[in-house]
């Protein structure tokens with residue numbers, strides 16, 4: 327998808343039941359996916375684990391247990407729960423651009439009073455409903471500082487379904503460094519079919535903006551990404567922050583059946599395995 331997609335409009339989405347907040351906000355380059363109209367945000371779980379830091383540093387990839395084969399006792403409630411698809415979205419970019427605040431805003435609907443440099447990775451998850459299907463959007467908030475990320479990088483990119491590149495509109499260096507982040511991503515064999523979006527954060531600091539919208543849009547177009555300019559801090563931008571992740575979720579839902587499993591009963595056990603298939607019946 328490019329920024330010229332006819333399916334996009336230059337106004338903020340209305341998410342039914344989602345996120346609160348309000349106005350259209352944006353700075354003329356916020357993209358809208360029509361499917362957002364069919365989206366309901368059901369629940370959110372903040373800081374799925376801060377504890378993820380310790381899990382992360384031990385090298386455990388939480389992204390799903392459900393992707394690998396699991397043996398579980400069969401029950402109807404279990405079957406219901408295991409049918410929830412999980413979309414893993416990683417958020418990357420320089421330190422201090424606001425990755426944590428953006429993920430916090432999406433999963434919890436608020437701006438954190440205080441943040442510290444992310445060490446390794448934090449995971450947050452939010453259940454959303456898209457066209458009648460409940461989907462878990464699992465957001466990996468990665469460390470921007472090299473010293474806090476180097477041992478974790480492989481885990482960030484493993485089985486990733488979508489990538490959010492973030493820069494700070496008030497820091498030209500963070501925009502220039504995007505090329506390095508893209509190269510890192512490509513270097514970890516992230517398929518070209520994995521959707522990527524570009525986010526310029528901190529648009530509330532209107533007097534300090536260094537990265538012009540047209541420059542960012544050109545870069546986004548050159549890399550086949552949608553561009554969102556927004557603010558994790560400004561409550562009026564809440565829906566625009568939601569739309570970053572929801573547009574990806576809608577697109578992923580349309581693309582393929584991720585983390586779906588064949589439920590096979592073998593010897594009284596339920597076997598889960600990953601299946602990937604192309605679906606064409608989603609109007610997103």
Ligand SMILES: Nc1nc2c(ncn2[C@@H]2O[C@H](COP(=O)(O)OP(=O)(O)OP(=O)(O)O)[C@@H](O)[C@H]2O)c(=O)[nH]1
Nearest residue numbers: 421422423424425426427441444470528557558559
């Ligand atoms: N004005 C303004 N400040 C923001 C915004 N988003 C984040 N900040 C501030 O920017 C600083 C860094 O935010 P974080 O979310 O921790 O940045 P990060 O990219 O996760 O940083 P690392 O964890 O080091 O990679 C904090 O002081 C936030 O309060 C925003 O939209 N507007």
